[in-house]
Amino acid sequence: MFEATLKRVFGYEEFRAGQREIIEAVVEGQDVLAIMPTGGGKSLTFQLPSYLKNNGLTIIVSPLLSLIEDQILHIRERGERGVARLTSMESLEEKQEVLNHLKRFRFLYLSPEQLAVPYVTRALANANVQMLVIDEAHCISQWGHEFRPEYARLGELRKQIGSPQCMAVTATAPENVKRDIIEKLALFTPAQFVHSANRPEIRLIVERLEKEEKIGRLKALVRDIPKPAVVYTATRREAEKLSSELEDAMFYHGGMSTEDRRLVQSQFLRDEVPIMVCTSAFGMGVNKDNVRSVIHYQIPATVEAYMQEIGRAGRDGNPAFAVLLYAEGDERIQQFLIDQQYPKDEQIRNAYFEMENGSTLSQLPRLLRMGEDDPVFLLLKQLLAERSLQEAIDWVKDRKRARYRQLGQMMDVALINTCRRAYLLRYFSEEKVDQEDCCDVCGPIVFPETPDLVRKNVTEWKKRLTQIFSFE
Numbered sequence: 001m002f003e004a005t006l007k008r009v010f011g012y013e014e015f016r017a018g019q020r021e022i023i024e025a026v027v028e029g030q031d032v033l034a035i036m037p038t039g040g041g042k043s044l045t046f047q048l049p050s051y052l053k054n055n056g057l058t059i060i061v062s063p064l065l066s067l068i069e070d071q072i073l074h075i076r077e078r079g080e081r082g083v084a085r086l087t088s089m090e091s092l093e094e095k096q097e098v099l100n101h102l103k104r105f106r107f108l109y110l111s112p113e114q115l116a117v118p119y120v121t122r123a124l125a126n127a128n129v130q131m132l133v134i135d136e137a138h139c140i141s142q143w144g145h146e147f148r149p150e151y152a153r154l155g156e157l158r159k160q161i162g163s164p165q166c167m168a169v170t171a172t173a174p175e176n177v178k179r180d181i182i183e184k185l186a187l188f189t190p191a192q193f194v195h196s197a198n199r200p201e202i203r204l205i206v207e208r209l210e211k212e213e214k215i216g217r218l219k220a221l222v223r224d225i226p227k228p229a230v231v232y233t234a235t236r237r238e239a240e241k242l243s244s245e246l247e248d249a250m251f252y253h254g255g256m257s258t259e260d261r262r263l264v265q266s267q268f269l270r271d272e273v274p275i276m277v278c279t280s281a282f283g284m285g286v287n288k289d290n291v292r293s294v295i296h297y298q299i300p301a302t303v304e305a306y307m308q309e310i311g312r313a314g315r316d317g318n319p320a321f322a323v324l325l326y327a328e329g330d331e332r333i334q335q336f337l338i339d340q341q342y343p344k345d346e347q348i349r350n351a352y353f354e355m356e357n358g359s360t361l362s363q364l365p366r367l368l369r370m371g372e373d374d375p376v377f378l379l380l381k382q383l384l385a386e387r388s389l390q391e392a393i394d395w396v397k398d399r400k401r402a403r404y405r406q407l408g409q410m411m412d413v414a415l416i417n418t419c420r421r422a423y424l425l426r427y428f429s430e431e432k433v434d435q436e437d438c439c440d441v442c443g444p445i446v447f448p449e450t451p452d453l454v455r456k457n458v459t460e461w462k463k464r465l466t467q468i469f470s471f472e
């Protein structure tokens with residue numbers, strides 16, 4: 001029966017490794033914690049049970065609008081119309097329309113903020129919810145690499161909508177994050193599925209360089225390395241700058257409009273662009289099997305981010321390459337980015353001072369000169385609600401220290417003189433594996449000589465892009 005549904009709804013002949021066990025647990029009504037690598041087919045594991053049960057609504061909480069858009073696109077593409085979303089993009093009327101007709105839908109995607117809106121919570125409390133899915137569940141943990149304060153309330157919201165069956169999914173979660181997910185979501189003796197973080201088809205390479213050598217090395221590397229290739233940078237500006245210096249490259253980052261991002265992404269998906277220079281915004285939910293190489297021009301902030309990003313290479317199972325270019329001091333940009341994600345002591349003091357002196361929460365953004373949607377402000381708001389001034393200051397200090405420590409662990413990947421794969425697996429509490437073509441420490445890694453992609457459209461898209469972004 002599982003296979004028949006798989007074929008009929010999704011058009012696949014067989015399950016990928018691990019999918020079936022998860023679906024069985026879901027169908028039995030168990031709470032589930034599934035840790036599956038990016039590209040392992042996790043969305044299928046919470047979508048397929050809906051067709052087996054045909055009873056009620058599956059709610060999927062997802063942290064990013066782009067992720068929600070991608071998933072809905074995929075669902076619609078296979079002809080499913082019973083899917084809706086509640087995000088900051090919908091008007092109040094559109095939201096009401098969805099909430100008034102919940103019976104029409106099989107899947108409802110929403111952001112954690114939307115689930116917390118009282119009239120949304122109420123409507124869902126009265127609906128027939130079959131399952132609550134928390135995607136990117138690691139965001140719930142303060143020890144995770146992408147902690148989101150809005151995720152912290154999900155356990156309580158789950159209760160408010162009647163404690164439906166719950167499935168938490170994420171690509172990576174070390175032991176302490178796993179424990180946090182189970183506790184915060186109040187998962188009841190969950191069935192746990194952990195797929196190895198190891199991606200044997202990806203060869204791991206670190207090149208240590210001087211700062212001035214990096215751009216030259218990158219240019220040579222993208223000539224030699226098998227393509228399609230993704231080059232990750234830490235900032236939007238860097239992504240734009242590098243893409244202008246490389247031939248046949250386009251850039252992608254979260255600051256572009258949805259249309260521009262979609263255009264660039266689809267060209268890359270169709271192999272019309274061999275090199276994509278991007279920030280970490282790229283790749284979430286992108287289904288491209290034949291990416292051959294991922295280059296990090298700057299060191300990522302965490303081992304989790306690194307694994308997720310290199311995991312976009314070699315999904316077809318064929319050999320792929322991950323190259324990290326590291327120059328001493330590269331970590332400073334990440335330190336700077338971490339600092340920017342937290343309120344400064346002075347901002348915290350000002351916020352508490354204002355509140356004590358009779359200001360209201362809604363006046364606060366103006367008084368502190370912060371946007372009301374600014375994640376730093378949202379965090380500040382949460383601190384105000386839960387902690388005293390000194391506790392808030394200490395909490396931020398602790399968090400930053402933890403983030404620096406994570407950055408340090410990522411730097412170890414670049415600096416160690418022992419097997420990099422063994423280090424990464426140990427990080428995820430896994431045993432080391434012995435394999436050929438492992439990493440540059442274990443033995444030299446040679447790029448195969450592959451013919452370049454057909455570039456029939458290169459001139460065409462360069463022209464089009466110039467018109468769109470006018471960067472020339």
Ligand SMILES: [Zn+2]
Nearest residue numbers: 419438439442
């Ligand atoms: Zn190795």
